[in-house]
Amino acid sequence: MTTRAEILVIGNEILSGKVTDEHSGFLCREFRSLGVDVRRTVTLPDEIEAIAEAVRQAWTRSDLIVSTGGIGPTHDDVTIAGVAMGLGRPVVRNSTLESVIRQMYDREPPEVVWRLADVPEGAELIVADGLRVPVVRVGKLYLFPGVPEIFRRKFDAIKARFREEPFFLRKIYLTTGEEMIAVTLDRVAKKFPELLLGSYPAVNRPDYRVLLTLESKNAAVVDDAYRDLLSSLPCEAVLPLEEYRAN
Amino acid sequence: MTTRAEILVIGNEILSGKVTDEHSGFLCREFRSLGVDVRRTVTLPDEIEAIAEAVRQAWTRSDLIVSTGGIGPTHDDVTIAGVAMGLGRPVVRNSTLESVIRQMYDREPPEVVWRLADVPEGAELIVADGLRVPVVRVGKLYLFPGVPEIFRRKFDAIKARFREEPFFLRKIYLTTGEEMIAVTLDRVAKKFPELLLGSYPAVNRPDYRVLLTLESKNAAVVDDAYRDLLSSLPCEAVLPLEEYRAN
Numbered sequence: 421m422t423t424r425a426e427i428l429v430i431g432n433e434i435l436s437g438k439v440t441d442e443h444s445g446f447l448c449r450e451f452r453s454l455g456v457d458v459r460r461t462v463t464l465p466d467e468i469e470a471i472a473e474a475v476r477q478a479w480t481r482s483d484l485i486v487s488t489g490g491i492g493p494t495h496d497d498v499t500i501a502g503v504a505m506g507l508g509r510p511v512v513r514n515s516t517l518e519s520v521i522r523q524m525y526d527r528e529p530p531e532v533v534w535r536l537a538d539v540p541e542g543a544e545l546i547v548a549d550g551l552r553v554p555v556v557r558v559g560k561l562y563l564f565p566g567v568p569e570i571f572r573r574k575f576d577a578i579k580a581r582f583r584e585e586p587f588f589l590r591k592i593y594l595t596t597g598e599e600m601i602a603v604t605l606d607r608v609a610k611k612f613p614e615l616l617l618g619s620y621p622a623v624n625r626p627d628y629r630v631l632l633t634l635e636s637k638n639a640a641v642v643d644d645a646y647r648d649l650l651s652s653l654p655c656e657a658v659l660p661l662e663e664y665r666a667n
Numbered sequence: 668m669t670t671r672a673e674i675l676v677i678g679n680e681i682l683s684g685k686v687t688d689e690h691s692g693f694l695c696r697e698f699r700s701l702g703v704d705v706r707r708t709v710t711l712p713d714e715i716e717a718i719a720e721a722v723r724q725a726w727t728r729s730d731l732i733v734s735t736g737g738i739g740p741t742h743d744d745v746t747i748a749g750v751a752m753g754l755g756r757p758v759v760r761n762s763t764l765e766s767v768i769r770q771m772y773d774r775e776p777p778e779v780v781w782r783l784a785d786v787p788e789g790a791e792l793i794v795a796d797g798l799r800v801p802v803v804r805v806g807k808l809y810l811f812p813g814v815p816e817i818f819r820r821k822f823d824a825i826k827a828r829f830r831e832e833p834f835f836l837r838k839i840y841l842t843t844g845e846e847m848i849a850v851t852l853d854r855v856a857k858k859f860p861e862l863l864l865g866s867y868p869a870v871n872r873p874d875y876r877v878l879l880t881l882e883s884k885n886a887a888v889v890d891d892a893y894r895d896l897l898s899s900l901p902c903e904a905v906l907p908l909e910e911y912r913a914n
Contacts, residue, residue, distance in 0.1 A: 433865055435705045436834075437696035438880060444691075444710065449684035458682045460717070461710040463691065470707070493846045494866040495853040532849040569870040587683075599740045602779040606742040618680055619741040623816045633685065 422637060423584060425451055426482040427461040428474055430489035430499050431566055434463050442568060443488045450575070455584040455637070456484065466490055471502025475561065479507070482560070484582070489566030493532045503558060504540035514539045520553055548577035588639040590646045593628040596657035597621070601630065604652045611648070614641045628659055669884060670831060672698055673729040674708040675721055677736035677746050678813055681710050689815060690735045697822070702831040702884070703731065713737055718749025722808065726754070729807070731829070736813030740779045750805060751787035761786045767800055795824035835886040837893045840875040843904035844868070848877070851899045858895070861888045875906055 427447050433439040444461040451458050459482060464470050471490070478485045490499030504511045517537035521529060545554035546562075555574050556563045562578075564571045594601065598621050609617045618633035632649065636642045650658065674694050680686040691708040698705050706729060711717050718737070725732045737746030751758045764784035768776060792801035793809075802821050803810045809825075811818045841848065845868050856864045865880035879896065883889050897905065 432863065433867060433880070434692075435695055435708070436863070436882070437692070437699040437705075438865070439867075440692040445681075445684070445687040448682055452684040458684075459712060461682070461708075463708040465706060492866075492868065493849045495849070495856045496864065496866060530846045530849070533846045567868055567870050599777045599780045602740045602742070602777070609742045616679065616683070617743065618685075619739075619743060620680060620686075621739065621814055623814050633680070635683070 422455070422457045423483045423582070424481070425456050425458045425484040425486065426478040427458060428471070428478065428485065428487040429461065429463045429566075430466065430471060430487060430502075431463070432466050432496065435465055443566070443571060446572070447486060447488075447575075450579060451582065452587060454579065454582045455586045456582055466496040466498055468498045468502045468505055471499060472506035475503050475506030479560070485561040486564065487561065488564045488571055491536075491563060491565045493535050497535070499563065500538050500540060503561065503563065507540055507558065509541040509558075511538050512541045513537050514543065514545070516545055516554070517556075524552070546578055551577050585637050587635050587637055588642045590634045590642050591661075592632040592634070592646070592649060592653075593659040593661045594630040594632065594653065594657050595628055595659060596630065596654065598630055600657075601653060604649065605632070608645055608649055608652070612636075612641050612645045614638050615645045617645070669702070669704045670730045670829070671728070672703050672705045672731040672733065673725040674705060675718070675725065675732065675734040676708065676710045676813075677713065677718060677734060677749075678710070679713050679743065682712055690813070690818060693819070694733060694822075697826060698829065699834060701826065701829045702833045703829055713743040713745055715745045715749045715752055718746060719753035722750050722753030726807070732808040733811065734808065735811045735818055738783075738810060738812045740782050744782070746810065747785050747787060750808065750810065754787055754805065756788040756805075758785050759788045760784050761790065761792070763792055763801070764803075771799070793825055798824050832884050834882050834884055835889045837881045837889050838908075839879040839881070839893070839896060839900075840906040840908045841877040841879065841900065841904050842875055842906060843877065843901065845877055847904075848900060851896065852879070855892055855896055855899070859883075859888050859892045861885050862892045864892070 427444055429441050429443050434441045448458050462474055464474055490497050500511055514537050521533055521537055539556050540558050543556050543558045546557055547554045555578055564574055598619055605619055614636050616635040620631045622629055634642050634645050674691055676688050676690050681688045695705050709721055711721050737744050747758055761784050768780055768784055786803050787805050790803050790805045793804055794801045802825055811821055845866055852866055861883050863882040867878045881889050881892050
């Protein structure tokens with residue numbers, strides 16, 4: 421079974437166009453190369469109810485949820501409260517996180533900093549090499565901060581745990597339009613239910629007009645579908661470009 | 668009343684990390700500068716049921732919905748079917764779109780191309796200068812193609828209709844950490860309910876440690892909150908950088 425993942429990006433700064441979200445794209449690429457199937461990404465405002473609702477919905481349809489953002493000491497950091505509400509759990513202070521925070525200060529830290537030790541009840545901490553602050557996990561949900569440098573360092577430190585069977589991918593570049601191959605694609609898509617067959621028209625490209633992507637965790641399916649397509653498509657329309665990789 | 672918008676980006680190529688989504692960021696920036704409040708962005712797979720569910724949910728919470736992607740002649744173009752299912756309407760063939768398609772071909776077009784004339788029942792067409800193919804609208808939902816060049820041309824052609832009162836924005840750059848100002852931010856956020864107050868820590872920046880953003884459609888609220896913050900924050904921590912604009 422392929423893990424079905426969902427990404428929740430939390431932050432008004434993204435929705436208001438001040439900051440471009442790079443987390444979703446990064447996580448889609450990373451998870452694909454880990455063999456995980458990202459099924460949805462959602463960008464949410466810094467609002468407890470919106471986060472709670474999104475967590476509830478993601479929980480019912482996904483095996484793995486990753487959130488970024490909204491973890492910090494200020495008024496707009498409400499991810500912990502939103503996740504707790506979504507899961508119907510109280511927010512509790514974690515004593516291990518309290519110790520981590522205490523070690524980060526020479527003297528008594530400002531009172532607000534202790535909010536960083538708050539987690540939804542039942543959360544676990546994931547300790548990894550190179551991480552001063554552990555990653556907080558609540559069941560299938562992993563909570564990451566939004567600051568890009570810290571987020572990536574934490575994700576890189578624990579991403580090996582997400583690895584599973586890879587996807588296999590082949591590409592076909594065509595010099596004909598989608599409307600000339602749609603019937604063939606439809607037939608092949610129906611013939612190979614395990615195949616993920618994508619068709620992407622290109623605009624203003626001198627070299628090709630459509631890119632086909634053939635993908636599956638079953639390498640034989642990719643190969644069989646690839647041969648079937650090559651024998652069905654008009655051969656003068658297929659560019660002699662070969663690309664094949666296991667992610 | 669500020670329009671609450673939601674963006675639905677449809678495409679397996681984005682979720683599988685093959686293509687980086689640029690639509691969400693573009694639309695967040697564009698809508699902000701038009702005075703529209705984007706409340707959520709969702710990236711969805713090319714699946715009728717997932718699209719239908721997302722449309723239903725967006726419909727209940729948003730005033731304006733924009734979708735990109737999944738409009739084309741191939742097996743993975745299922746946005747029209749998904750929207751129709753989500754709204755409980757049949758898919759019907761639009762005679763105006765049929766005429767547009769007929770004009771694009773010298774001879775009889777391939778059969779699959781007529782799919783491009785299919786719309787959810789009750790759809791309207793928005794004709795604009797420079798657009799060969801009109802934009803399809805179903806009530807509050809506007810359907811755009813996913814190909815970036817075509818999407819942007821169509822959005823630019825009709826975006827004036829979305830314009831409303833602008834947001835006003837001020838920024839404050841600070842050389843102190845968030846934990847030292849959190850109490851002040853909390854007080855100001857509560858004092859000005861119309862204010863959108865953002866606090867964004869920077870990592871590895873030599874010039875500042877936190878960026879505050881003050882935003883509202885009410886310019887006086889932004890100005891009052893700005894003065895209040897400047898009088899409350901430690902003045903040695905405030906960088907003499909001024910930024911003020913109406914989007």
